[in-house]
Amino acid sequence: MLMTLFTGWRARFINRSTRAAATGIMLLLLAGCSALGNANNMAAEPEPDLSELVHAAAEQMVAGNPELTRYSPMIAATFVSIDNLSQSSTLGRISSEIMASALSRQGMQVREVKMRDSMFIEESVGELILSRQVQRLSAQHNARSILMGTYAQGQDYIYVSARVVRSSDAMVLGSADFRLPLNNNTRSLLEGQGSW
Incomplete structure (x- = not known):
């Protein structure tokens, strides 16, 4: 019984950790894409005519x-x-x-x-x-x-x-x-x- 409770708790903890890690990675990727988008916008400014x-x-x-x-x-x-x-x-x-x-x-x-x-x-x-x-x-x-x-x-x-x-x-x-x-x-x- 104790072993079953421990296994269930461990599975929930791993699921939460995995989700948190996945969310963190997604946020980092989005921030990186945003920074690249801003860099491309700055580089794409037209030269003076x-x-x-x-x-x-x-x-x-x-x-x-x-x-x-x-x-x-x-x-x-x-x-x-x-x-x-x-x-x-x-x-x-x-x-x-x-x-x-x-x-x-x-x-x-x-x-x-x-x-x-x-x-x-x-x-x-x-x-x-x-x-x-x-x-x-x-x-x-x-x-x-x-x-x-x-x-x-x-x-x-x-x-x-x-x-x-x-x-x-x-x-x-x-x-x-x-x-x-x-x-x-x-x-x-x-x-x-x-x-x-």
Whole structure:
């Protein structure tokens, strides 16, 4: 009789222990899956987009000088490679286009020079403006300011510096910098290099 009671109690204890152990293991597995899910969510965050970075830089530029829009109209030059100021790329051309658009949204009047015959445009480079041409081009287009920019390729990032300069004396009215992750997309934008 005593032996039967002991055996029954032992069976219930083992069942409870097994259930408790199984529950503990399940909780650990669920916690592990949850942690992995959070890690995957963090790793899956999208990289910053060129357009988003440029628009944020334009806002920063205007915030740094709220009077910037007084220097309208503005013309935009293609952003050039810091290592060779007579060389640009698809990245330089699109960065300039997006920045001009972003500044226009901030209230800057932007004059479209591609519609006029007075400015030489080389298809593979875009509207490069060298310092000796600033006075002549701003007079031709009745521009009070010019958007200029440079970019440099690093190991992991592309660094872009943009500024709006007063056409009369080349004083910097506003500037902004940002970095873009160097990935397959940005590498393809850099491949379209051209020299002027």
